[in-house]
Amino acid sequence: MDHKKTLSILRGEMAKKKIDMYLMQMSDDHASEYVGDHFKEIEYLTGFTGENTWVCVTAKKSYLWADGRYFIQAKKEIRGSGTSLFEMGEPGVPTVEEYIKKNLKAGQVLGYSGRLFSYDDHRKYKKIATEIGAKVVFRYNLMDHVWKERPALPKTKLWELAKKYTGETFADKKKRLLEKLKEAGADAHLLTSLYDIAWLLNLRADDIDCVPVFMSFLYITKKKTILFVAPEAIGVHIKKYLDKNGIDIMPYEAIYQEIKSFTPKKVLIDPSVVNASLATSFGKGCELVEKENPTELMRSIKNKTEIENTRIAHIKDGVAVTKFIHYIKNYIGKRPLSELDAADIILDFRKEQKDFLGVSFDTIAGYGGNAAMMHYSATPESYSDLKPEGFLLVDSGGHYLQGTTDITRTIALGPLTKEQRHAYTLVVRANLRLAAAHFPDGARGENLDVLARGIMWDEGLDYRCGTGHGVGHILNVHEGPQAMRWKARDPKKLTAILKPGMITTDEPGIYVEDGYGIRIENELLCVEDEKTEYGQFYRFEVLTFAPFEVEAINVDELTEYERKALNDYHTQVYEKLSPHLSKDEAKWLKEVTKPI
């Protein structure tokens, strides 16, 4: 792929349309985090394969923004592409907005696709441009002319997730949603988040790798529900299900015309999700009620059925991961093993589990320095062989009919350096300290993150990502509105208050470029604890079960409390998993989880 040539074609298109600065974002019409191949424009243009990225092209310059998880990877991937890297959040590195402010000139035109940017983004850029005396054009996607062999939109078949897994019917969810609309003073709702549509309808499909959703829009009023979706995606059973639930169908693309003719209503939209093309197309008389999608908070608070099922999914997943660790430890140095093999093997163990649907994200199996790239992905063209020394980091997860998992274990393949052992011990301490948090109603990720991260800060270390994210239920493995994060991406928008039923990961790490990467990730369920005169307290229930690497821990660096917490956890790991293991595996697990 000649990225420089692609860039020059794009610049040609910019010139034709008199666009001086063209902005791209890795997104789709739905503000999805992971997107289908159809939308991988930035990869096509620059070679960069990570998420959460922007590109800004002018006649002379082209820059790509990548976040801390990807600094090392992005540097490698975009080398020679004609595009340069901006490391987001580093001192002196401008944000996308700051860059535009500084480089867009009066009289110039800033262009971007209104389908790929949210209404909020659009207004932000428009304000910047207006203040400069520049213009904004958002009706073209210039990459349509550059990337001619763009893959088609997916149209995989929808399937119903049964009530025994969801715990709540569409009718009941819609009832709750209508109440929220009423509270907000709205009488209609345009929902474009694929996760929220799938959750609300109790339907799933396979339109995005690892994210079982379907390309769609949903328009809801008290009387009507219209689903905009590819007709080919609707089989006989789903047609019946939709009919029974009073859901009308229109083609996916029809939304862009249909929206102009919606009866005048007060329509609730989330301007940080609904794309600019849609948000600016409502027919006359429609009034926008701008709020977060009520379904976002609703789906993040798992109900009893979802929680019980998720616990089951985690046992299955823990069994698969534990069998995998046992396998690797058994064969390392005896059989040739690579990062690719590791990913295959852990997948095989997951496949052995009943109701396994597929991985919840691309497995990260990074050996040695590769693991320092937080979202590293081995490929047949570029991978490392495993040696009987140092660390193998494996971050993986599965969708089961019962729920979704996300787990990281860092495995010692043989001798470790003193530094590696110290680093592993720090990560264990950080993980345990956050998991042990007690906190009253009102606490957010911003408040609690330091319990994990502070262990690193004390040594002048840090990890360039949040400590954790919400986990969807057979949906996106990353979901909001809660997160474990110290630095608000936008200081005016904090993460959501932690509530019982929310599931959040706890994944501190240490990453040393060209050295090693260590991460330990468990999922934490927020549950009610005591109620005192100071309010309702919550704590975390750990959902993830698989052994930590005791041989990598410097026991004398643990506080008494941490040592006890580790032993308690390991006791549970053995109790929950051993009934599902072979005799050999169980014997080994007993050994590696014995109290220290």
Next chain:
Amino acid sequence: MDHKKTLSILRGEMAKKKIDMYLMQMSDDHASEYVGDHFKEIEYLTGFTGENTWVCVTAKKSYLWADGRYFIQAKKEIRGSGTSLFEMGEPGVPTVEEYIKKNLKAGQVLGYSGRLFSYDDHRKYKKIATEIGAKVVFRYNLMDHVWKERPALPKTKLWELAKKYTGETFADKKKRLLEKLKEAGADAHLLTSLYDIAWLLNLRADDIDCVPVFMSFLYITKKKTILFVAPEAIGVHIKKYLDKNGIDIMPYEAIYQEIKSFTPKKVLIDPSVVNASLATSFGKGCELVEKENPTELMRSIKNKTEIENTRIAHIKDGVAVTKFIHYIKNYIGKRPLSELDAADIILDFRKEQKDFLGVSFDTIAGYGGNAAMMHYSATPESYSDLKPEGFLLVDSGGHYLQGTTDITRTIALGPLTKEQRHAYTLVVRANLRLAAAHFPDGARGENLDVLARGIMWDEGLDYRCGTGHGVGHILNVHEGPQAMRWKARDPKKLTAILKPGMITTDEPGIYVEDGYGIRIENELLCVEDEKTEYGQFYRFEVLTFAPFEVEAINVDELTEYERKALNDYHTQVYEKLSPHLSKDEAKWLKEVTKPI
């Protein structure tokens, strides 16, 4: 004082002016935290003597909002006043805005004094009223007709704080301020914060008890500086100083007329500070640039001279407090001592110190259950005698020419219960854990607060206030923009990022109604620590030196790290203070600070 009668007179005034709901706030024309007697309207109406309070009166109801520090005290003080208490932040308790939203009806009139509410507040209330279909009237202060013997505005004499204490001249400060105005696109600035005016001009006075400021407004352009202040407050020396610095004088009240005739300018105002009457009175053609006062951040970051002086002030203050503790421990049970005596004695020890100017706030000396009221104040009418058992909490501070202090120690007067010892140990641990924080640039109080508070949360406890506040330099003992606080008062406005030079208190506590109150407060200076690939790290230097109460600590509840931190601190306390103590005192200090 017959508060019910006062309330009924106020309701009569409301009826005359056709005001259905009248809102009051403890404030002055400058959004000051502590106010002169002239402004103590809420105390006059309800009897409540605390700060941070609102009252809302309708024909039938009257409510007072008090924050967690004052729940116990407010309940007592407003009993029988005809006004009922809303405990701010408690479940089910409406905020002022929520209360207005629910109770103001279409067609009604909401009234308040535009001088006592900020422009931000005013717009907020106006929006609420408009949405309801109600009106807002803000040109009257109805209490002017109710409280006829209101004390006059103070006019104490101004004095100059020398450069050897401030480290920066007015000319240099103004230069920095003008740069900030330019950055903000403003060419004029109306400054109404008394703290900022005093800091900028390097002038002080005594217009507010414990806060050495003067009633004034300041209007600044590149060419002009106009100080609106009582002419009687300006002596010969200060007149010369002002002339030399090109500062014109106009009478204090003249601002309300003069503002209408300011030449058209882009005027920077902080809408959360500048009062509504002023903000809505600018002459035609004036454009408002709404920003935080640049001086707020400037004054919170202490310069080298201020820091060196503040260190000196803390040694003096620590000597006074240590002598006091020694005295109390020596004479308890032998001489009659009361809370009032305690406050007198600690004041006497402070007065012995050179350059002592006065207390920085009313001393809180609370014995036993009284200390559970965080801002308790003993009076000749209501105080407790000290007994040789339980805890005496003393929170006090002083202004010295070198700087301002704020320190709390909780002293064991004799036998303690098991619960008291455990509670004291928790407070020590919380205090030490926060003081030991290491954190990178970007961290705020919201991120770090849990290091102290989490120790309480782990036991289902909490304290109903922040963990700490900024400390002014011979100004308000409470200052922003930084604070140690987990819950943002406004989730859209976080506390400021901690920067080297900022001084913040560290004062966790445990308060048991009718039982006891424990608080330990040290001041922490943010200083630079190592710079790593993860950024510039900071840590805290403890500025406050006085012994903790070792006999109240359960040593086996401390972690190894905490025990060491306590011993290190006590070593410093002895080294720094003992040269200034009598032989007896030094001997005693040696004993109570010896390693545990």
